[in-house]
Amino acid sequence: MVHFKMLFKKCHLAHFLVCVSIAVVAVEFAGGACTKGAIRYDPAYNNTVVQICFNNRWGYICANSDGGTRQRVANVICQQMGYSRHSQSDTGITRRRLNPAPTPSFIKWFYCSVKPISQQNILDCSRSVNSYQPNLKCPNYYIAASNCTNTSVCQNGQIQLLDTNAVLLCVNGEWHALCSTTWSSTQAQVVCRQLGKNAQGAMPDNISVPTNISVLQAGFECNGNEKFLYDCLDYRLYSCSSGTVAGVICENLPGPPSNLT
Template sequence: MSRITAGPHRCSGRVEVFHGGSWSTVCDADFDQRDAEVVCRELGCGIPVEVLGSAAFGRGEEARLVNGSDSCSGRVELQYLSEWGTVCAVSWDMRAADVLCAQLDCGSAVAVVEVDWFGEGSGHIWADVFDCQGKETHLPQCGISSWSRAACSHKHNAGVICNGSSMAFHEGRVRLSGGSECQGEVEIYFRQDWRRLLLDSWSLSEASVLCRQLGCGSVLNYRSSPSTTEHKHMCVTGFSCSGSEAHLGNCSSAQPVNCSSGEQLYITCSGKRDNTYQ
């Protein structure tokens, strides 16, 4: 089984074959026009127009983040045929961002953002969609398909913030509002914005971790927020903790959702804040 990756569309790019349980790059010294005909026929791509050397589509390592505060945050840019181009935000997700951050030695992703963070790029908009599972170490290890270029412009360039960036410093902080120091509506700084937590996926385990993170002792109770005002931003749901963690960020990952999809969380902890675990 073969595939073509890291090119401007599904029928142009670097040739890889599935062997021994993983995808491997084909050496150009052993690849000729007849081999190319077989691959193109197998992939339903007609006949080969040109067979290029390995330099044409790189080694699968040509990716960068630009216009951020450091090399671990910025607009996503990929290099094909020695030319840098942007990618479309609608075809980019957190799993692909995690792989890119790992590839750049920047840890994992904390946010995927659009053009208002890192500005518009210029030149090509690559149509790649990376179907990553999140365990890969380089983007070319993910399955790659194509997105319609007509659906995107530089006004929708994707950006990524990795936890190795200084921009991720506040990620995972929590605060309470509408009550006292240790009682109130819960908000978490999640993917670079303050968001309310939803009650639907909450249990005593998560509540215990939250009170501990706030330095507010143990949990007394948690319930639906008495506030009737919908939070102006997205809410967060899906945290799953064992109860022993010191920080919500150590629990399994959550997801942003529309605030109207559930009741927001109000918590009461036992003690006054006595440290700065935030």
């Protein structure tokens, strides 16, 4: 504990500002630090209520009124915490009504877009932020919550090649093959680069659908210079019935190092 009275007694007037700065730093250090946008469960509420770090403090997210919007927000929260997804069952919790409501509430609402590949971090979603007020509560006492399922088996955005040269992409902690409908050399270049191989000779390929692997109905618009496939614009495909999935053939020449992180 910092003894502020003793600290200020030792300060001469000329050094007053310096002493104030030391006191402020001491308070911040004593209170702990967290990274902006970090997410965790609040242990006081059975690990369902979500907290977010904002302004170097842990606070709460007000729950959206629309259930579909809350579900997408919960999915992003779960994947950010290392789980595969939010529970899709009827017991899936996306908000809790707490009266008295915990404070402070930093976020009025989040909106995560309807995309084939969800945002990787909650701060990638649109949001409305409350100015910091220690006692600010959410309207109607509804706080954002989630109950996640299954520890993620892979990191979002990771890719791998099967022995057949089929491309697998990790989404929400699960591996998916990709539609070959819009697959071309530009996407193949990005995949080879992400795998650490030479992108110049990358060739697209159409591969038979792998056994027991789901096919993600998403297309990608790449210019060929992206570092990761996740950097390409993704959009929903309403037809993926070609009977083949996307594959690549990379040259056996090393490219520049490329780590997912």
